[in-house]
Amino acid sequence: MDSTASLNTLALHDAIPGAVVEVTPAGLVVAPEKLLELATYLRDQQGYDYLSMLTSVDYPDYFEVVYYLYGVSQPRDALVLKVRLPDKANPQLPSVVSVWPGADFQEREVYDMMGIRFVGHPNLRRILLWEGFQGHPLRKDFKEPYYEEDAKPFKSRHPDGHHVWAEDRVPWKDNVSYPIGWDPDLWTQPEVQYRRIMGVDDDGNGRGLRTERVLVNFGPQHPSTHGVFRMVLAVEGENVVGLEPEIGYLHRCHEKIGERNTYLMNIPFTDRLDYISSMSNNLGYVLAVEKLMGLQVPERAEYIRVIMAELTRIVSHLIAVGFLFNDLGAYFTPSLYGLRERELILDLFEMASGSRMMCNYMRFGGVAYDLPEGWVERARDLVWNRLPRVMEDFEKLLAGNEIFLARTRGVGVLTAQEAIAYSMAGPMLRASGVPYDIRRAQPYSIYDRFDFDVCTRPEGDVWARFRVRMDEIYQSIRILKQALDGLPEGPILPPGKKQHQVRVPAGEVYSRIEGPKGELGFYIVSDGKPNPYRYHVRAPTFINLTSLEKMCIGHKVADSVVILGAVDIVLGEVDR
Amino acid sequence: MFGIGVLKGLGVTLKEFVTTYIDDIRRIPSRYAGGRPEIDQSRPAEQRGLFTIQYPEERRKLPERFRYIPMLVYDAETGENRCTACGICAKVCPPQCIWIVRAKDEKGKPLTKPAEFYIDTTICMNCGLCAEFCPFDAIKMNHDFEIAAYQRMPDLLFDLSKLRVPTTYYARIRPTEWAEEEAARKAREAEKTAREAEKGVARPATGTNTGGTP
Numbered sequence: 001m002d003s004t005a006s007l008n009t010l011a012l013h014d015a016i017p018g019a020v021v022e023v024t025p026a027g028l029v030v031a032p033e034k035l036l037e038l039a040t041y042l043r044d045q046q047g048y049d050y051l052s053m054l055t056s057v058d059y060p061d062y063f064e065v066v067y068y069l070y071g072v073s074q075p076r077d078a079l080v081l082k083v084r085l086p087d088k089a090n091p092q093l094p095s096v097v098s099v100w101p102g103a104d105f106q107e108r109e110v111y112d113m114m115g116i117r118f119v120g121h122p123n124l125r126r127i128l129l130w131e132g133f134q135g136h137p138l139r140k141d142f143k144e145p146y147y148e149e150d151a152k153p154f155k156s157r158h159p160d161g162h163h164v165w166a167e168d169r170v171p172w173k174d175n176v177s178y179p180i181g182w183d184p185d186l187w188t189q190p191e192v193q194y195r196r197i198m199g200v201d202d203d204g205n206g207r208g209l210r211t212e213r214v215l216v217n218f219g220p221q222h223p224s225t226h227g228v229f230r231m232v233l234a235v236e237g238e239n240v241v242g243l244e245p246e247i248g249y250l251h252r253c254h255e256k257i258g259e260r261n262t263y264l265m266n267i268p269f270t271d272r273l274d275y276i277s278s279m280s281n282n283l284g285y286v287l288a289v290e291k292l293m294g295l296q297v298p299e300r301a302e303y304i305r306v307i308m309a310e311l312t313r314i315v316s317h318l319i320a321v322g323f324l325f326n327d328l329g330a331y332f333t334p335s336l337y338g339l340r341e342r343e344l345i346l347d348l349f350e351m352a353s354g355s356r357m358m359c360n361y362m363r364f365g366g367v368a369y370d371l372p373e374g375w376v377e378r379a380r381d382l383v384w385n386r387l388p389r390v391m392e393d394f395e396k397l398l399a400g401n402e403i404f405l406a407r408t409r410g411v412g413v414l415t416a417q418e419a420i421a422y423s424m425a426g427p428m429l430r431a432s433g434v435p436y437d438i439r440r441a442q443p444y445s446i447y448d449r450f451d452f453d454v455c456t457r458p459e460g461d462v463w464a465r466f467r468v469r470m471d472e473i474y475q476s477i478r479i480l481k482q483a484l485d486g487l488p489e490g491p492i493l494p495p496g497k498k499q500h501q502v503r504v505p506a507g508e509v510y511s512r513i514e515g516p517k518g519e520l521g522f523y524i525v526s527d528g529k530p531n532p533y534r535y536h537v538r539a540p541t542f543i544n545l546t547s548l549e550k551m552c553i554g555h556k557v558a559d560s561v562v563i564l565g566a567v568d569i570v571l572g573e574v575d576r
Numbered sequence: 577m578f579g580i581g582v583l584k585g586l587g588v589t590l591k592e593f594v595t596t597y598i599d600d601i602r603r604i605p606s607r608y609a610g611g612r613p614e615i616d617q618s619r620p621a622e623q624r625g626l627f628t629i630q631y632p633e634e635r636r637k638l639p640e641r642f643r644y645i646p647m648l649v650y651d652a653e654t655g656e657n658r659c660t661a662c663g664i665c666a667k668v669c670p671p672q673c674i675w676i677v678r679a680k681d682e683k684g685k686p687l688t689k690p691a692e693f694y695i696d697t698t699i700c701m702n703c704g705l706c707a708e709f710c711p712f713d714a715i716k717m718n719h720d721f722e723i724a725a726y727q728r729m730p731d732l733l734f735d736l737s738k739l740r741v742p743t744t745y746y747a748r749i750r751p752t753e754w755a756e757e758e759a760a761r762k763a764r765e766a767e768k769t770a771r772e773a774e775k776g777v778a779r780p781a782t783g784t785n786t787g788g789t790p
Contacts, residue, residue, distance in 0.1 A: 157675050158663035159676060163733060165733075269670060358701070396588050401582055402582055500668045
């Protein structure tokens with residue numbers, strides 16, 4: 001567990017008496033009524049300015065809301081706060097949005113998934129599920145339609161596995177229970193009013209409007225939203241005055257599936273999070289489980305992992321840059337150039353893992369297969385010869401384009417303080433001039449051996465985000481050269497027979513990596529059983545969307561498309 | 577000068593445009609008229625121009641590890657399934673799409689072979705864990721990705737008749753893996769015969785039995 005020792009808990013007792021109820025190895029248990037006071041103190045006096053992750057766990061006796069804090073301006077190790085809510089019928093605690101605005105979407109997600117109310121949250125409503133959904137799926141007593149058993153493997157499959165279509169297990173018969181007195185035929189979906197962004201009170205009265213505010217729905221079916229993403233814009237003329245992202249169209253309750261799955265089964269499911277960078281997702285997940293298990297990874301496997309993760313970063317950034325231009329109206333030329341180079345990297349993934357996008361390549365303690373014959377030569381060819389040449393072409397094609405510069409400079413500016421407060425991660429954070437890269441700040445795997453720069457730009461606008469991504473491709477090439485040169489021979493998995501039933505000791509862990517899109521974290525609570533008790537993904541693009549309104553306000557509708565494009569969202573990860 | 581950046585960019589697209597045609601000329605007679613049935617992109621750094629493939633006239637050469645739907649390998653000579661219905665594949669399957677009925681003899685005693693074996697390809701996620709953890713090398717990932725059907729139910733529910741493939745097919749699509757497994761199997765058998773010879777048990781070495789050694 002990340003230590004809490006760096007902070008003198010006694011000083012904490014003196015500063016805010018009664019705030020810390022209990023000091024456990026996994027974190028400080030905080031009294032809910034003192035939470036806000038403590039949070040403000042930690043942010044202002046102790047330098048914990050970055051709320052990395054906020055989630056909740058449903059324990060038999062209480063709900064636990066977990067906060068992972070880091071320091072970004074001055075580096076600070078993780079500080080874990082926990083608030084226990086024994087009143088399971090009506091769980092509520094104060095919202096920390098006023099302290100860390102980055103908590104906004106995360107608190108809404110907790111409310112949506114576990115039904116915990118955050119008092120003082122400006123816009124507490126469902127975020128991933130639709131208004132009117134009954135129940136809170138991540139509570140342990142929630143049963144989804146087609147529910148079979150609490151944990152896989154299901155007993156019906158073997159040795160007497162007579163096949164049954166899922167559809168034949170009638171969902172309306174024994175899988176769904178309606179609340180008493182509720183009639184599905186009489187139900188209508190509650191309408192969302194968007195009063196906050198429309199600037200009206202509950203009766204629909206505006207506050208001194210000069211022009212009429214119009215509500216514009218953007219998406220979910222729109223080529224510039226990179227998937228099924230909808231944003232509701234309040235506009236005055238062409239100017240955006242309010243914005244609310246509506247997400248969840250691709251929601252499949254990844255975390256509930258993860259709790260039903262065994263640890264091994266989750267690896268291919270993580271591929272489907274950010275489906276552009278499946279290797280990184282695999283890596284983040286296996287690192288978290290390895291941290292719990294205390295596994296040692298062989299040298300060769302570490303190198304292969306780094307190579308794969310960096311190739312993934314190049315793929316992701318090429319797509320991000322290409323599609324940013326797509327959003328700008330350059331139509332498909334730059335994105336197809338990017339996709340073409342991506343094909344060659346996907347060829348490498350396919351050779352090694354068998355699949356181009358859903359790689360499922362990492363295993364606990366190593367990787368699934370060794371690199372096939374000819375792989376390294378091909379990768380070297382690509383890294384030394386092709387990619388630098390492609391980047392040269394990309395620079396010529398894109399970087400100097402005057403239309404691009406005019407559309408992106410000064411658009412969607414986020415200052416360093418704002419970026420940290422909104423829990424931005426990855427290129428979004430670095431483009432605001434914050435030199436924070438987990439590969440450097442808290443090296444995982446073997447990143448401490450490689451020589452690379454943390455790319456930052458001070459501007460904090462869309463152009464800076466483009467530039468940071470381009471620069472990171474060069475740095476990835478640099479890391480790849482070192483890793484391919486240093487790739488040792490040897491085993492790729494720890495000694496012993498390959499196990500499909502891994503033993504994960506009871507405990508909890510939060511492990512984060514610098515994914516291509518930002519801080520990708522996995523929070524796992526194990527109770528020693530073959531499947532995780534709680535499995536939470538800190539999705540970087542989901543949290544990066546928190547600041548979308550902040551960035552868009554004051555710009556034109558057309559700019560909001562560009563700003564969204566520069567966030568580089570992947571809906572598989574946003575909606576999970 | 578304003579506009580230089582745009583012109584530079586257009587220069588790149590012009591270069592791409594020209595190299596595409598040069599590439600096409602190099603591929604005479606034609607890349608479109610079924611000239612190249614299988615395309616192997618093994619020299620990425622030198623390839624210029626387009627490398628789209630005119631599927632289905634042209635096909636990409638699939639790497640050996642390519643995986644799609646699982647298949648069940650049977651011995652080409654004896655017709656015996658390698659599968660022993662141990663159920664490990666059904667246990668590791670993430671979407672739980674494998675259904676196995678173990679065969680029983682007349683007295684109801686379970687046998688080590690499957691009576692029925694289903695893979696619900698509508699929910700199979702092509703992860704390959706079943707093939708990875710099969711202790712008998714019986715379930716492997718197929719290369720055949722053209723399984724489109726008119727009806728989802730029941731056409732996409734693969735039973736034994738659709739899943740079974742001979743060892744020869746397996747050896748053809750995954751030669752390296754096959755060779756490795758065969759070598760391992762031979763080594764195991766040699767070790768076994770050596771051990772038996774040591775014990776003094778005079779028994780002829782059985783070289784033809786490929787019915788699946790754990």
